Amino acid sequence: MDEQAAPRRGRPGYDQATVLRRAIELFNQKGYDGTSIGDLASELGLSKSAIYHHVPSKEHLLQQALDEALGALTEALDRIEAASGLTATERLRTAVRTSVVVLVEHLPAVTLLLRVHGNSAAEQDALARRRALDDRLAAMVRAAAADGELRDDIAPDLLSRLLFGMVNSLVEWVRPGHDESAEHLADALAALAFEGLLR
């Protein structure tokens, strides 16, 4: 990551992390395509020329945001796949819980990732990396099914889409600083998915 090795570009009051956070908020509000560097400058109270002191380009900010979301999800899956002593079903349950926790802890970046359309090279790249993660999650569902622990009246790939569709739908209503803790949400979603809502 070149930008991490380079000297900090931020002026006092706006470090890189703050600029990125405000940019992600704007992208989520107005859409990435609908947000200009000028919009971000206004949001930060900077002139359009001053903003380029902070950020090389809009696409650079998008790339950093998508890297944050994809990096957090990838690391979480790496850890779970490396864990020993888990059955395939325990591994899947851990993956579901952890996906919820990562989503809540990186809510703005994951929201942006899930809304990416693929209109640029950075977005196409993010979509490909997201599909690779979805494939790894689907493989975990198939492994649990192969162990005979999942219901066999629904194809594993459909189970996987429904299950992680429910996880991803959290971005539609969970808000930063919401009342539910990430762990509580993760427990509730995993319980509903694995045991169902009937008593």
Place this chain on the structure above:
Amino acid sequence: MDEQAAPRRGRPGYDQATVLRRAIELFNQKGYDGTSIGDLASELGLSKSAIYHHVPSKEHLLQQALDEALGALTEALDRIEAASGLTATERLRTAVRTSVVVLVEHLPAVTLLLRVHGNSAAEQDALARRRALDDRLAAMVRAAAADGELRDDIAPDLLSRLLFGMVNSLVEWVRPGHDESAEHLADALAALAFEGLLR
């Protein structure tokens, strides 16, 4: 509906239904805010002045699309609430299944509804009507919980958000003419939600 009483505005080759369908597709592809009447004219191979022969305004098309989605969902809930001889839990299961079927059968219009931001009066109105439907669905979950039939370790309002979040997430991957029939999807989603994915 004035436009239904008025003489048809469509020219041969483009009836109102076709223009609306193509407009909804464009809105879903490019975003409503990102689509101009000029874009729709190009899509239909019409000049920008000819398009106004077909549609009074972009907002009018949005209104018709949102009315289609909200109307279908509202009628479905009205029928379920009026049905006799169902327990609260059977009513909820029917509402879940029916929501899936309506979503698949009106996929483009429901997709547009679920992506509305509230940037105009028509969108604000649609969001209010959508919230009213969500409230009716949440009331069905509370009624089933009050009958003691649902797990009591998750608050009914959280169950409701997770459950209908899973339903709504179908718009992210189901495509018109997809392999799964609407009924098969509805059965699978209801089975997962009610009995869970464990065998």
